[in-house]
Amino acid sequence: MTEGNNKLLCGRYQIIQELGRGGFGVTYLATDTFSNVLCAIKKLDPLNADLETAKRFFHREVNILNTLQTNQQVPKFFDYLEENNNYYIVEEYIEGTSLADLVGQKWSEQTVVNFLQQILSVLAYLHAKNIIHRDVKPSNLIIRKGDKRFVLIDFGSVKKLEKQYPSFQSSVTQTMIGTPGYAPSEQMAGRPRFNSDIYALGLTAIQLLTGMHPRELRWDEKDNILLPSDIQIDDSLAVVLTKMVHNNPDQRYQSVEAVTEDLNKTKISSPPTQPPTYYTANRRGVLANLRFLGIWQIPIVLILLAGIIACVEFIHPFIRPAYYLHEANNLLDERKGDAALEKFNYLKEIQPNSPEVWKGRGDALFILGRDFAALQSYNRAIFLQPKDQKILVKILINKGKVLYKQQNYQEALDIYEKALKSDNNNPEALSGKSLSLLALGQKQEALQYLDQLKQIRPDDPRIWQEIGFAIEQSQGRQAAKEYFQEALSSYDDILRVKKNNPIYWTDRGSILLKLNRPQDALDSYEQALKLDNNFYEALIGKGNALNLLGKPSEALFAFRQASEVRPQDYLVWFNQAILLTQTLRNHEEAIKAFDQTIALKDDFHPAWVGKALALLELKRPQEALEAIEKAKDLQPKDPDIWDIRGEILKELGKQQEANNSYYQAERLRGGMR
Structure with a gap:
């Protein structure tokens, strides 16, 4: 079945277009030619599961949808079809706007409370039938066009329990279903509860309030979520949200009724009072309200004053953004991410279609380690098509840096090549391209671009530094030493003039570490921290230097300081681990x-490997196996992961499986011919 196919499905349904794809199926928009009504048709088309497993989920979705016909906020089930060994579900098409398209808008508290009340009602309806949805998230929620009500869709992941509101599920691990980030740990471990849906709904509400993806959020040592300090959330609502998303399911709300009860007690549970009309900002509104108040007899000087105010209001929107943009960019230069983000968020409200503002916002988020949100901002900036090609090139370069950091090397390479089409000698784009090529194993081509860089920027220490990185990976540290020495000399020259720049002191420290001079590196980092005691990169470098000097406790303290500065940067937590x-x-x-x-980056496979090894040290091999299986799924061609998996299986007494894992590791290393 393909889009545009004139043949009717089962002699009745005309396919119009594809709507989306999931793990077990693809969904199409279609017309029921019998009734001339639009409908959604899901075709069984498993991507990541065997056919029998997919069919089991598919039939379960049919049976459950068939029992949910009385609720107006779930799609109506119309039909189940089989044709030519294909399986289809026909259901109501919900026309409207997906919440996935609205999460960046930072909803008002009142709107979020209204959203929660509606979806809690839907979940109460499901849970009363012993059904867990297991995939509550923005893309599965729609604001229906007709009545503006929230509708919960996609019942392909639902689970029906045998007992109502069990305190715990079977200890036997079941199939892992759910979306990472939104699904809680017990659900990802295959043991969902009713309050797993409450967790996902709470995270969705927090995302609507803050504009932050769940991967950007973090929890404290007591498993309570740390709501962002730069977002104003009413205390009573914050208490409810915190309990909804407690990592420990026993400390979380146990029923949607309990959530609703507490939500109704919040200060914002009732509609807000509309502001009086005489606060209208423009001059026409002011004069109209004066007439309404019956005070036309005011002195003429006040009328003139009103005119002056109107003129200021006319000029002000043009002056204020330019001033704030200048301030915000200065804060970026100083690596003050939090303050810069606050400025850019304010500018975004004034100039929502400014590519420069979205670019700056992305830069601030990147400085703060909030990579996912930074990419969203850069994508928005590119979508707005900046007229200035220099700005476009800079946006592309910075987006490439985020992708490179996320180890999406091919995507980063593609972005850098786009930048070079507009500016073929741009040093940053050439540097990014060379490093991406290096990461992709294309070493000779990478070195060619680095040689080109050396000719363009012979006095730029960063160029020598990156050439050193490239040589180190391709030919070893000794071969790279002369390039690092050249970089160090360049940094020393710059610091004679710009000795109050913490960035240069920090970069110099990184070079000294490469030259195996940890004490000198530590001194350089300390100099940077004298200038800015919260300079993130310097704190990370200080931690690395202290570790090399055999001072691990002091190193850990430095890393923890860094995590307080940028709690959303997954690498600082990885360093600590x-x-x-x-x-x-x-x-x-x-x-x-x-x-x-x-929690911040669930596709970062080294973290899963490290966790598996730590669990193995603690004699918890079953949990270690779960962690290494996740790493294997993310990086199936890494022989080291297969070796570690073999060790864990051996510890569990599964010798044959362990041997198979060792065999796979050897085969991947090229040992098998």
Whole structure:
């Protein structure tokens, strides 16, 4: 069945277009030619599961949808079809706007409370029938066009329980279903509860309020969520949301009724009072309200004053953004991410269609380690098509840096090549392209671009630094030493003039570490921190230097300081975890740090590997196996992962499976011919 196919499905349904794809199927928009009504048709088309498993889920969706016909906020079930060994579900098409398209708008508290009340009602209806949805998230929620009500869709992941509101599920691990980030840990472990839906709904509400993806959020040591400090949330609502998304399911709300009860007690549960009309900002509104108040007899000087105010209001919108943009960019230059983000968020409200504003917002988010949100801002800036090609090139370069950091090397390479089409000698784009090529194993081509860079910017220490990185990976540290020495000399020259720049002191420290001079590197980082005691990169470098100097406890303290500055940067948590498990041998604390890394970036496979090894050290092989299986799924061609998997299976007494895993590792290394 393909889009535009004139043949009717089962002699009745005309396919119009594809709507979306999931793990077990593809959904189409179609017309029922019998009734001339639009409908949604889901075709069984498993991507990541065997056919029998997919068919089981598909039939379960049919049976459950068939029982949900009395609720107006779930799609109506129309038909189940089989044709030519294909399986289809026909259901109501919900025309409207997906919440996935609205999450960046930062909803008002009142709108979020209204949303929660409506969807809690839907979940109460499902849970009363012993049904868990298991995939509550923005893309599965729609604001219906007709009545503006919220509708919950996609019942392909639902689960029906045998007992109502069990305190716990079977300890036997079941199929893992759910969307990482929105699904809680017990659900991802295959043991969902009714309050797993409450967790997902709470995270969705927080995302609507803050504009932050769940991966950007973090929890404290007591498993309470840390709501962002730059977002004003009413205390009573914050208490409800915090309890909804508690990581420990026993500490979370146990029923939607309990959530609704507390939500109705919040200060914003009733509609807000409309502001009086005489606060209208424009001059026409002011004069109209004066007439309404019956005070036309005011002195003429006040009328003139009103005119002056109107003129200021006319000029002000043009002056204020330029001033704030200048301030915000200065804060970016100083690496003050929080303050810059606040300015750019304000500018975004004034100039929502400014590519420069969205670019700056992305830069601030990137500085803060909020990569996912930074990419969204850069994408928005590109979509707005900046007229200035220099700005477009800079947006593309910065987007490439985020993608490179996320290890999406091919995507980063593609972006850098787009930038070079507009500016073929741009040093940053050439540098990014060379590093991406290097990461993709194309070393010779990478070195050619780095040689080109050397000719364009012979006095730029960053160029020598990146050439050193490239040479180090391709030919070893000794071969790279002369390039690092050249970079160090360049930094020393710059710092004679710009000795109050913490960025240069920090970069110099990184070079000294490469030259195996950790004490000198530490001195350089300390100099940077004297200038800015919260300079993130310097704190990270200081931690690395202290670790090399055999001072792991002091190194851990530096890393923890860095995580307070940028709590959303997964790498700082990963650094802590590695130090805790490999040097300090505190595996319990290491696992917490690995979990925080994974919460921020669940596709970062080294964190899963580290967690598996820490769990193995603690003699928890079954949990270690679950972690290494996740790493294997993310990086199936890494022989080291297969070796670690073999060790874990061996510990579990599964010798044959362990041997198979060792065999796979050897085959991947090229040992098998």
